[in-house]
Amino acid sequence: MSESAFNFAYLDEQTKRMIRRSILKAVAIPGYQVPFASREMPLPYGWGTGGLQLTCAIIGPDDVLKVIDQGADDTTNAVNIRRFIARTTGVQTTTHTTEATLIQTRHRIPETPLKAGQIMVFQVPQPEPMFRLEPRETERRRMHAMADYGLMQVRLYEDIARHGRVATTYDYPVMVEDRYLMSPSPIPKFDVPKLNQSPALMLFGAGREKRIHALPPYTRVEPLDFDDFPFERQRWDSACALCGSRESFLDEMIMDDAGTRQFICSDTDWCGAR
Amino acid sequence: MYVAVKGGERAIDSADQWVRTRRRGDRTLAELTVAQIQEQLHRSVARVMAEGALYDPQLAALAIKQAAGDLVEAAFLLRAYRTTLPRLADSLPVDTGGMRIERRISATFKEVPGGQILGPTTDYGQRLLDFSLLDENALPDPRESVHRPIGAVASSPVAATGRVSTPPRVTELMGRDGLLESEQAPVGDPAPADLTREPLRFPAARPLRLQALARGDEGYLLGLGYSTQRGYAHTHPFVGELRVGRVEVSVIAPELGFPVVLGEIELTECQMINQFAGSDEAPPMFTRGYGLVFGQGERKSIAMALVDRALRAAELGEPETAPAQDQEFVLSHCDNLEASGFVQHLKLPHHVDFQSELELLRRLRADHGAREL
Numbered sequence: 015m016s017e018s019a020f021n022f023a024y025l026d027e028q029t030k031r032m033i034r035r036s037i038l039k040a041v042a043i044p045g046y047q048v049p050f051a052s053r054e055m056p057l058p059y060g061w062g063t064g065g066l067q068l069t070c071a072i073i074g075p076d077d078v079l080k081v082i083d084q085g086a087d088d089t090t091n092a093v094n095i096r097r098f099i100a101r102t103t104g105v106q107t108t109t110h111t112t113e114a115t116l117i118q119t120r121h122r123i124p125e126t127p128l129k130a131g132q133i134m135v136f137q138v139p140q141p142e143p144m145f146r147l148e149p150r151e152t153e154r155r156r157m158h159a160m161a162d163y164g165l166m167q168v169r170l171y172e173d174i175a176r177h178g179r180v181a182t183t184y185d186y187p188v189m190v191e192d193r194y195l196m197s198p199s200p201i202p203k204f205d206v207p208k209l210n211q212s213p214a215l216m217l218f219g220a221g222r223e224k225r226i227h228a229l230p231p232y233t234r235v236e237p238l239d240f241d242d243f244p245f246e247r248q249r250w251d252s253a254c255a256l257c258g259s260r261e262s263f264l265d266e267m268i269m270d271d272a273g274t275r276q277f278i279c280s281d282t283d284w285c286g287a288r
Numbered sequence: 289m290y291v292a293v294k295g296g297e298r299a300i301d302s303a304d305q306w307v308r309t310r311r312r313g314d315r316t317l318a319e320l321t322v323a324q325i326q327e328q329l330h331r332s333v334a335r336v337m338a339e340g341a342l343y344d345p346q347l348a349a350l351a352i353k354q355a356a357g358d359l360v361e362a363a364f365l366l367r368a369y370r371t372t373l374p375r376l377a378d379s380l381p382v383d384t385g386g387m388r389i390e391r392r393i394s395a396t397f398k399e400v401p402g403g404q405i406l407g408p409t410t411d412y413g414q415r416l417l418d419f420s421l422l423d424e425n426a427l428p429d430p431r432e433s434v435h436r437p438i439g440a441v442a443s444s445p446v447a448a449t450g451r452v453s454t455p456p457r458v459t460e461l462m463g464r465d466g467l468l469e470s471e472q473a474p475v476g477d478p479a480p481a482d483l484t485r486e487p488l489r490f491p492a493a494r495p496l497r498l499q500a501l502a503r504g505d506e507g508y509l510l511g512l513g514y515s516t517q518r519g520y521a522h523t524h525p526f527v528g529e530l531r532v533g534r535v536e537v538s539v540i541a542p543e544l545g546f547p548v549v550l551g552e553i554e555l556t557e558c559q560m561i562n563q564f565a566g567s568d569e570a571p572p573m574f575t576r577g578y579g580l581v582f583g584q585g586e587r588k589s590i591a592m593a594l595v596d597r598a599l600r601a602a603e604l605g606e607p608e609t610a611p612a613q614d615q616e617f618v619l620s621h622c623d624n625l626e627a628s629g630f631v632q633h634l635k636l637p638h639h640v641d642f643q644s645e646l647e648l649l650r651r652l653r654a655d656h657g658a659r660e661l
Contacts, residue, residue: 054367179655201640
């Protein structure tokens with residue numbers, strides 16, 4: 015079968031409309047998980063089918079697309095997703111955060127501050143922040159409806175009681191506009207402050223779990239914490255071995271058999287531009 | 289510059305090429321054809337159509353070829369293709385009562401109207417390796433070269449003489465005495481929700497549960513069904529009837545206004561009969577579990593019927609204690625595309641999250657060391 019047998023951006027137009035309606039609802043109720051009729055995609059579940067469906071539903075021929083995984087444009091999954099979207103839409107792709115109108119990501123938010131008009135699409139494995147605390151969706155829906163988030167506060171408290179600090183380092187639970195507890199997807203805690211009052215639209219797609227949630231531009235997003243144990247960002251004792259950055263998220267590399275370590279920026283575009 | 293474990297496009301292309309080479313195998317051997325798979329591996333084709341949720345034997349065979357025989361992967365390929373197809377119309381419900389029977393047995397009665405029709409089954413033979421199949425140059429037996437007339441071999445003289453092309457359902461015969469719960473569609477029965485068009489939400493009604501089970505993973509349902517037989521939910525099951533055969537699929541074309549037959553599909557249907565102690569509202573009676581799958585899929589249809597019945601615990605006022613009775617547990621994990629994808633996504637890089645955990649662990653260990661001093 016030739017590629018022309020597939021619609022622009024793979025999905026048929028009815029499906030795109032269905033997804034866009036769900037996105038609109040998600041934008042209207044920031045942090046609320048909107049169920050949507052997730053489709054099978056030609057990538058396996060867990061590879062970013064939710065994010066991919068959002069991207070396919072909203073991308074237009076004039077968009078400029080950037081795809082990252084773990085912060086990098088050249089990781090295999092990012093390459094694969096970028097090729098798929100480019101192949102089914104013909105849109106221009108870029109590795110530069112500043113040039114992109116649409117950025118699909120797994121596990122990171124770029125270091126370069128986002129601008130108004132840009133859209134971030136997050137790939138989300140598990141949209142429900144409380145799934146480890148309460149496995150039943152019926153029960154969790156009730157908890158969200160009542161804004162009953164005591165369980166999560168207790169969990170953070172238990173971390174502090176046991177470890178002296180909150181032991182959640184990624185997928186850190188956040189409160190959106192004082193109403194909904196939201197999973198920011200498995201971005202590191204380091205990236206969480208970037209969600210607050212961001213000028214860009216943030217869309218979160220969970221394909222396997224069939225949920226979309228969103229943060230419209232300039233939404234108040236606060237990590238859950240305590241007055242006496244405020245939220246802390248991760249920090250490194252080293253600087254990037256390539257660009258010398260001390261303000262970015264650093265990946266640790268093992269350089270040789272002796273276990274020599276080196277740290278470099280996870281965001282390859284940011285690192286390269288310096 | 290040191291480049292970490294990051295693959296470029298060339299690496300991905302090479303990996304893809306290697307898969308193609310590996311799939312083709314030894315080039316001195318003839319290539320496997322899609323038609324051969326469709327005809328000679330039809331049980332694989334049936335499983336891929338069931339879990340791929342698309343009735344298309346040729347494309348299922350193609351998927352099996354492309355996946356080098358990995359049936360879960362083949363179901364995935366088929367589903368990924370299915371999702372691109374427009375939904376043109378809904379068919380009328382298929383009538384399994386009007387099935388062209390190939391095989392039809394009841395375990396609850398020695399003899400049933402219409403007969404016990406064994407059909408193509410290995411149930412009553414020995415599972416001995418047939419070494420004659422190794423000799424692939426032997427001439428085909430002309431007696432096997434044409435399909436036998438359907439239902440030609442019935443088990444008893446009654447059936448042989450009284451045979452009808454569409455035997456009545458055993459469950460209907462039992463239902464007449466009120467011993468078995470009746471399953472009449474209520475007046476004004478609303479169209480069931482469609483799992484492929486709306487997300488599954490809990491609690492899910494039985495039509496949705498059956499949809500999920502029908503395309504659920506055979507191995508998963510087999511294990512869950514088996515667990516109900518070993519004390520994890522008692523359902524006391526009997527196979528009231530198991531039938532395999534072909535049914536017509538019809539649609540009502542809007543411009544015509546009457547049903548038009550599009551073709552036939554092969555189905556396996558299991559009507560399970562289970563005990564029910566009764567409740568304040570209902571007298572004791574037999575209840576039903578239902579299984580329906582594409583192709584000849586007896587193992588799956590029986591397992592599905594067991595799980596369907598177990599999932600009715602709440603409706604029938606039975607205690608819910610076993611995994612097979614918990615619909616969120618059963619339905620959230622029965623789809624092998626979802627399960628296979630998420631389990632295997634652990635292969636994808638997670639170094640950002642891992643780095644975060646590493647950093648935390650070092651701090652915790654430092655705290656720990658400081659406390660001990």
